[in-house]
Amino acid sequence: MADITVADLDENSARAELAALAKALLGANAKYHGRDAPDISDADYDRLKLRNSAIEAAFPHLKRADSPSDQVGAPVQDGFGKITHAQRMMSLGNAFEDEDVADFVQGIRKYLGLGADAPLAFTAEPKIDGLSLSLRYENGRLVQAATRGDGAVGEDVLANARTIATIPDVIEGAPDLLEVRGEVYMSHADFEALNARQTERGGKVFANPRNAAAGSLRQLDAEITRARPLKFFAYAWGVVSEPLAETQMGAILRLKSLGFDTNALTACFETSARLIAHYRKIEQMRASLGYDIDGVVYKVDDLAYQARLGFRSTTPRWAIAHKFPAELAWTRLEAIDIQVGRTGALSPVARLAPVTVGGVVVSNATLHNEDYIKGLDGKGAPIREGRDIRIGDWVQVFRAGDVIPKIKDIDLEKRAAGSVAYDFPTICPECGSAAIREMGDAIRRCSGGLICPAQAVEKLKHFVSRGAFDIEGLGAKQVEMFYHDSNLTIREPADIFTLKARDATQLTKLKNRDGWGAKSADKLFDAIDERRRIGFARVLFALGLRHVGEQSAALIARHYGSWGIFLAAMDASAQKSGAAWDELLSIDGVGEVMATSLVTSFSQAAERASILRLADELTIQDEAQPGTDSPVTGKIVVFTGTLEKMTRAEAKARAEALGAKVSGSVSAKTDILIAGPGAGSKAKKAAELGVHTLDEDGWLALIAGL
Numbered sequence: 202m203a204d205i206t207v208a209d210l211d212e213n214s215a216r217a218e219l220a221a222l223a224k225a226l227l228g229a230n231a232k233y234h235g236r237d238a239p240d241i242s243d244a245d246y247d248r249l250k251l252r253n254s255a256i257e258a259a260f261p262h263l264k265r266a267d268s269p270s271d272q273v274g275a276p277v278q279d280g281f282g283k284i285t286h287a288q289r290m291m292s293l294g295n296a297f298e299d300e301d302v303a304d305f306v307q308g309i310r311k312y313l314g315l316g317a318d319a320p321l322a323f324t325a326e327p328k329i330d331g332l333s334l335s336l337r338y339e340n341g342r343l344v345q346a347a348t349r350g351d352g353a354v355g356e357d358v359l360a361n362a363r364t365i366a367t368i369p370d371v372i373e374g375a376p377d378l379l380e381v382r383g384e385v386y387m388s389h390a391d392f393e394a395l396n397a398r399q400t401e402r403g404g405k406v407f408a409n410p411r412n413a414a415a416g417s418l419r420q421l422d423a424e425i426t427r428a429r430p431l432k433f434f435a436y437a438w439g440v441v442s443e444p445l446a447e448t449q450m451g452a453i454l455r456l457k458s459l460g461f462d463t464n465a466l467t468a469c470f471e472t473s474a475r476l477i478a479h480y481r482k483i484e485q486m487r488a489s490l491g492y493d494i495d496g497v498v499y500k501v502d503d504l505a506y507q508a509r510l511g512f513r514s515t516t517p518r519w520a521i522a523h524k525f526p527a528e529l530a531w532t533r534l535e536a537i538d539i540q541v542g543r544t545g546a547l548s549p550v551a552r553l554a555p556v557t558v559g560g561v562v563v564s565n566a567t568l569h570n571e572d573y574i575k576g577l578d579g580k581g582a583p584i585r586e587g588r589d590i591r592i593g594d595w596v597q598v599f600r601a602g603d604v605i606p607k608i609k610d611i612d613l614e615k616r617a618a619g620s621v622a623y624d625f626p627t628i629c630p631e632c633g634s635a636a637i638r639e640m641g642d643a644i645r646r647c648s649g650g651l652i653c654p655a656q657a658v659e660k661l662k663h664f665v666s667r668g669a670f671d672i673e674g675l676g677a678k679q680v681e682m683f684y685h686d687s688n689l690t691i692r693e694p695a696d697i698f699t700l701k702a703r704d705a706t707q708l709t710k711l712k713n714r715d716g717w718g719a720k721s722a723d724k725l726f727d728a729i730d731e732r733r734r735i736g737f738a739r740v741l742f743a744l745g746l747r748h749v750g751e752q753s754a755a756l757i758a759r760h761y762g763s764w765g766i767f768l769a770a771m772d773a774s775a776q777k778s779g780a781a782w783d784e785l786l787s788i789d790g791v792g793e794v795m796a797t798s799l800v801t802s803f804s805q806a807a808e809r810a811s812i813l814r815l816a817d818e819l820t821i822q823d824e825a826q827p828g829t830d831s832p833v834t835g836k837i838v839v840f841t842g843t844l845e846k847m848t849r850a851e852a853k854a855r856a857e858a859l860g861a862k863v864s865g866s867v868s869a870k871t872d873i874l875i876a877g878p879g880a881g882s883k884a885k886k887a888a889e890l891g892v893h894t895l896d897e898d899g900w901l902a903l904i905a906g907l
């Protein structure tokens with residue numbers, strides 16, 4: 202093609218050559234970004250690009266809408282190529298209340314100057330919670346696919362879009378130029394299967410289907426995208442060489458006839474009341490759709506009206522998204538399971554038909570306790586107007602922040618005729634011991650103690666958790682495995698520290714077992730040995746005694762200073778009277794309930810023996826007592842940035858053990874800021890305030906030997 206100089210080209214051959222160049226260059230881009238081997242060299246690529254620019258300079262009116270010169274710096278080194286949208290991709294204004302919808306309709310009537318009786322129709326359709334994509338078809342062929350990006354410039358994901366089954370490569374009977382816009386999403390079922398596969402392979406687990414869809418579409422290796430089950434709903438369009446239809450509904454039907462998936466819940470209505478009724482219907486169906494939606498979009502049906510209404514800076518005047526209330530969703534309660542915790546508490550857990558609440562798929566929620574299920578609060582007063590919760594009920598789930606989902610309400614109208622009230626077990630489902638509810642306690646507890654496998658396993662899980670022994674390579678999963686192992690078993694904390702010695706006597710060594718090897722077994726034994734020397738506060742917290750949390754354990758440990766003194770104090774307090782008992786109660790933060798829990802644990806023969814077996818395996822280090830002279834006693838310290846030598850929890854515990862007060866924010870009162878890599882605003886503020894700042898090593902040097 203470069204045989205003729207540009208000056209000698211006529212218009213027809215220039216147009217033809219630009220088309221050929223676009224095809225070659227865009228194809229090379231796509232291959233490059235898809236990590237397929239590009240079929241031309243970089244030098245050839247540059248030569249074609251130059252030729253393209255030269256022809257465009259000579260024939261500016263022939264410059265194509267998909268001109269390769271508008272595509273930034275291809276082939277790029279990494280990431281995706283950028284695509285400037287021929288028509289901006291807009292977002293939508295939001296409506297939250299019914300009145301907002303009525304205002305929207307009224308506003309449009311007013312803008313268009315329509316009288317109250319003039320017909321005005323709107324479409325209403327689900328707002329899919331995925332990511333938007335613009336597909337460009339030229340002469341029926343898919344030539345470009347771009348993410349929304351900032352609305353003006355998106356990313357070139359053509360190779361990836363081509364792997365999506367519901368995006369046709371070729372369409373027939375379409376306008377010569379057509380940009381189809383819509384949403385890429387992942388169904389709940391596919392999302393769960395993907396996460397299960399990812400878990401198995403130790404890959405990234407996605408928080409919700411939207412993240413999974415975005416992560417899957419934005420893969421530099423299109424083969425990864427191909428293996429991810431993405432889908433596409435078409436609901437809008439960008440540039441078109443001729444109108445698709447006269448109405449929104451007509452255009453959607455046209456897209457459907459061209460082979461695109463369109464949403465079956467799209468319907469047309471004439472009043473805001475009807476729109477809202479459709480919204481309510483879709484809201485009720487939300488849990489059973491099998492994919493995430495976060496509202497309903499209303500659009501003026503008449504495309505001539507749409508054109509008149511036009512756009513504000515980033516949103517169309519002719520459309521609005523009626524969002525679902527945040528973090529609330531209806532779904533069906535499929536079962537109630539009872540979980541037994543480390544302190545024996547029987548916790549009812551709702552098993553739900555999966556539903557997305559605030560962007561996260563929820564299939565479990567807490568039901569708190571038996572009274573909550575009955576519709577009573579802690580004092581026996583009615584909640585939910587006394588409505589109880591039954592298996593099979595439609596329940597409203599909510600999430601506040603990051604906490605475990607809860608059930609807010611139930612829909613009595615949807616209750617099945619033969620439903621029966623839930624019968625809370627009075628026997629531990631794990632060990633069969635009586636589950637007892639003491640006076641004044643909202644919680645029913647298994648009385649089995651350590652004979653209850655659920656309690657034992659939960660206690661062990663707590664024991665190895667982060668703030669506690671935090672043994673690398675020994676997490677909840679391994680604890681579960683060792684607990685049920687008949688040869689190399691871990692039934693109580695002390696067993697962890699005899700694991701290596703016991704393994705040595707086994708016929709089949711750990712290293713020869715499934716999922717283990719010499720390296721991983723040795724690593725585990727080393728990690729266990731590393732924890733034989735451990736601070737008193739950590740040990741006390743790790744025991745997982747009822748009411749004794751991390752903070753309380755630290756306070757108590759600091760008060761007594763050493764394990765030996767503490768043990769003697771527990772023995773002396775066994776009768777819950779006398780000087781030792783009074784001293785225990787005098788500790789700031791220790792009340793009668795906690796003190797009783799402590800003393801009881803150390804006086805019950807089995808539990809005491811188990812604790813002492815553990816202590817025998819350890820070297821429990823003393824905790825510095827407050828008042829001891831340390832350069833950090835009474836100082837207010839703040840940690841920020843990444844700590845590399847210890848966890849944040851550990852650093853905090855250590856500082857507190859030395860009598861420092863650890864605060865989360867920098868103020869004029871702060872004495873020392875310990876700033877690790879990545880420290881940001883706190884370090885800046887500290888500098889402004891002239892707060893003494895140390896790095897992690899500086900801090901460790903300061904407290905060394907204390």
Ligand code: IVH
Nearest residue numbers: 291292293327328329333384436437498517
């Ligand atoms: S119409 C000019 N319809 O919501 C209006 N958008 O918040 C173009 N979305 O960026 C959008 N479902 O990604 C439209 N049925 C639907 C939609 C929908 C999901 C997304 C889209 C858009 C965002 C705006």
